[in-house]
Amino acid sequence: MSLSNVINISGTGMTAQSVRLNTTASNLANAQSVSSSIEETYRARKPIFQQLQEPWHERDILAPVDLEHDVGEGVKVRAIVEKDAPLDIRYEPTHPFADENGYVYYPNVNVVEEMADMISASRSFTVNVEVFNTAKTMMQKTLTMGQ
Amino acid sequence: MSALGFNNSLGIHDNALLVRAERSQILANNLANADTPHFKARDIDFQAILRGEVERSKSLAVNRTDNAHIPGRMREESELLYRFPYQPSIDDNTVDPNVEKAQFTKNSIDYSSSFDFLNRKFKGLDGALRGQ
Numbered sequence: 001m002s003l004s005n006v007i008n009i010s011g012t013g014m015t016a017q018s019v020r021l022n023t024t025a026s027n028l029a030n031a032q033s034v035s036s037s038i039e040e041t042y043r044a045r046k047p048i049f050q051q052l053q054e055p056w057h058e059r060d061i062l063a064p065v066d067l068e069h070d071v072g073e074g075v076k077v078r079a080i081v082e083k084d085a086p087l088d089i090r091y092e093p094t095h096p097f098a099d100e101n102g103y104v105y106y107p108n109v110n111v112v113e114e115m116a117d118m119i120s121a122s123r124s125f126t127v128n129v130e131v132f133n134t135a136k137t138m139m140q141k142t143l144t145m146g147q
Numbered sequence: 148m149s150a151l152g153f154n155n156s157l158g159i160h161d162n163a164l165l166v167r168a169e170r171s172q173i174l175a176n177n178l179a180n181a182d183t184p185h186f187k188a189r190d191i192d193f194q195a196i197l198r199g200e201v202e203r204s205k206s207l208a209v210n211r212t213d214n215a216h217i218p219g220r221m222r223e224e225s226e227l228l229y230r231f232p233y234q235p236s237i238d239d240n241t242v243d244p245n246v247e248k249a250q251f252t253k254n255s256i257d258y259s260s261s262f263d264f265l266n267r268k269f270k271g272l273d274g275a276l277r278g279q
Contacts, residue, residue, distance in 0.1 A: 002165075002168040002169045002171065002172045003168050003171065003172075005175075006175040009175045010175055010178070010179060013178065016179070020182075048184070049182055049183040049184070050183060051176075051180050051183055071172060071173050071176050071189065071227065072176045073176070074176060074179045074180075075180045075182075120182070121182075123244075124181055124182055124244070127248060128178065128179060131178055134252070135175065137255075138171070138255055138258055141259065141262055142164075145262070145265065145266055146266065146270075146273070
């Protein structure tokens with residue numbers, strides 16, 4: 001039944017968006033995690049989304065088109081990557097974590113960008129919840145057929 | 148075939164219900180991939196499917212007379228199309244969540260009405276069988 005697939009698809013959407021929310025929370029929590037070297041400094045993390053689909057080599061090519069597998073089965077988090085932006089290096093000789101030249105290394109977390117990302121993730125999550133609820137109502141209605 | 152056979156009396160509504168359910172899956176997938184780079188929004192044309200269904204009931208069926216004949220990898224009643232985006236986006240994603248949400252809501256209402264038609268058919272059959 002296609003409607004139970006809708007529930008699975010919106011479930012994958014909710015999972016992906018909550019991973020995005022998790023990375024945003026981690027970035028914001030570590031926005032001030034200073035260190036004394038470039039290597040040790042926290043870098044902002046971003047999830048990369050990809051459409052979830054059955055791979056071509058596992059499909060029967062001669063079989064008729066199967067909508068369930070051709071459409072895609074939702075979304076998955078392909079990877080979580082660290083942002084490539086330069087670190088925020090500040091000259092603070094009195095800071096306890098300053099290196100021998102007096103520099104302190106701050107993470108490359110852009111707080112405004114993270115807040116925007118957070119709102120976007122939360123909206124997308126809500127949309128998936130609404131899709132889930134609608135599919136649930138449709139399924140429950142189908143079960144009452146003939147009563 | 149008697150008039151009370153399921154295939155004759157349900158009309159197009161049971162097929163319509165199934166196509167609506169499949170379409171809800173496509174639209175849900177579009178909405179789940181609203182933030183996926185390079186994803187292209189897809190949809191099916193319900194009117195074309197309905198026309199195909201009517202044509203198919205009129206036309207003759209085609210048989211394979213040899214095992215070497217390759218069955219066509221095509222399903223005439225549901226062709227997946229790509230949505231034309233209203234605005235280009237920087238990551239090549241063509242999902243407009245508002246449009247998709249509107250289509251999804253509309254589709255669920257259409258599903259509901261198809262269901263009501265089908266339910267009435269069953270109620271009618273029930274009444275005819277009871278003879279009351």
